[in-house]
Amino acid sequence: MNIILLGPPGAGKGTQAEMLVNARDMIQLSTGDMLREAKTSGTAMGKKVAEVMDRGELVTDEIVIGLIREKLEGDKKGGFIFDGFPRTLAQADALAELLDEQGETLDAVIEMQVNDDVLVSRILNRAAEAVAAGGTARADDNEESLKVRLMAYYKQTSPLIGYYHAKGQLSSVDGLGTIDAVKGEIAAVLG
Numbered sequence: 276m277n278i279i280l281l282g283p284p285g286a287g288k289g290t291q292a293e294m295l296v297n298a299r300d301m302i303q304l305s306t307g308d309m310l311r312e313a314k315t316s317g318t319a320m321g322k323k324v325a326e327v328m329d330r331g332e333l334v335t336d337e338i339v340i341g342l343i344r345e346k347l348e349g350d351k352k353g354g355f356i357f358d359g360f361p362r363t364l365a366q367a368d369a370l371a372e373l374l375d376e377q378g379e380t381l382d383a384v385i386e387m388q389v390n391d392d393v394l395v396s397r398i399l400n401r402a403a404e405a406v407a408a409g410g411t412a413r414a415d416d417n418e419e420s421l422k423v424r425l426m427a428y429y430k431q432t433s434p435l436i437g438y439y440h441a442k443g444q445l446s447s448v449d450g451l452g453t454i455d456a457v458k459g460e461i462a463a464v465l466g
Contacts, residue, residue, distance in 0.1 A: 276301070276354040276465065277379055279361070279370075281435060282387030283428045284421065285394040285401070286450045287457060291387070292358045294458055299465075300353035302346070306360040309342045310334060311413075331415055331423035333362060333431070340369050347377050354382070362432045367439075384439040385464055387450035387457070395421060 276299070280288040292303040314325040320338070327334045343360060361367040374381055398421050402412035415424065439445040448460035 276382045277357070277374065278354070278382055278465070279357040279384045279439070280387060281384060281432070281439075282389060282450055283391070283394055283432075284424045285398040286387040286389045287454070288358045288387060290454060291457055291461055292356045294454075295356055295461070301356050302350070302352050302354070303356045303358055304343060304346050304360065305358040306339055306342065306362075307358070309346075310339075313338075313342070329414060331420035331427075333427055336363065336366055336369065339366065340373070343370070344373055347373055347379070351379075355379075361435060362428075364434055364438055367435055381444060383446060383464055384435075384444045385461055386436055386445060386447040388447050389450040391425065393451060394425070 278295075278301075280292060282288050289303075289305060289307070292301075292305065295301050296303050310324050310328060313321045314328055315321065324334055324338065339360060339362075343357075347355070357370065361370050371381070395418065398416050399418065402416035405412045405416075415421070436445060446464040448457055448464065450457060452460070
């Protein structure tokens with residue numbers, strides 16, 4: 276089973292994806308994680324990714340699609356969870372082509388609906404908790420970067436909701452519920 280989790284930054288996509296990985300032996304393809312991994316790799320591509328991410332901007336489709344292609348060519352286990360990809364209509368078309376190339380299908384698109392004020396609070400709390408635990412906050416977990424990321428989401432990613440709705444693949448869940456409540460709604464969608 277291959278699914279997409281849609282929702283703005285801080286909606287809980289990563290948390291829910293992790294639970295699906297454990298419960299269904301799926302592979303989480305988090306572009307955020309893949310980009311952070313590339314960013315710290317020290318390679319020329321990693322430095323390029325770092326510059327873009329530190330400005331709170333989105334990396335090019337070419338970079339993201341290349342990272343996704345590499346992952347799709349590996350072990351498929353219980354299927355893939357696309358977390359943070361696609362972000363644009365062009366990426367959605369590219370993903371459809373990639374899945375077709377691999378003989379795979381897209382089984383569900385789950386939109387995690389949340390309130391912007393709650394998102395800002397969640398992300399700023401996540402940063403504060405990381406620091407309080409002796410760690411460091413993500414470089415983009417600050418109010419300024421968050422506003423840039425939210426604006427990018429609404430301009431570029433929210434059209435995907437209509438795109439997948441028109442294809443009959445979209446289901447929405449309340450992303451503001453408890454982690455277990457959201458997990459239950461997602462499980463009901465997946466059957």
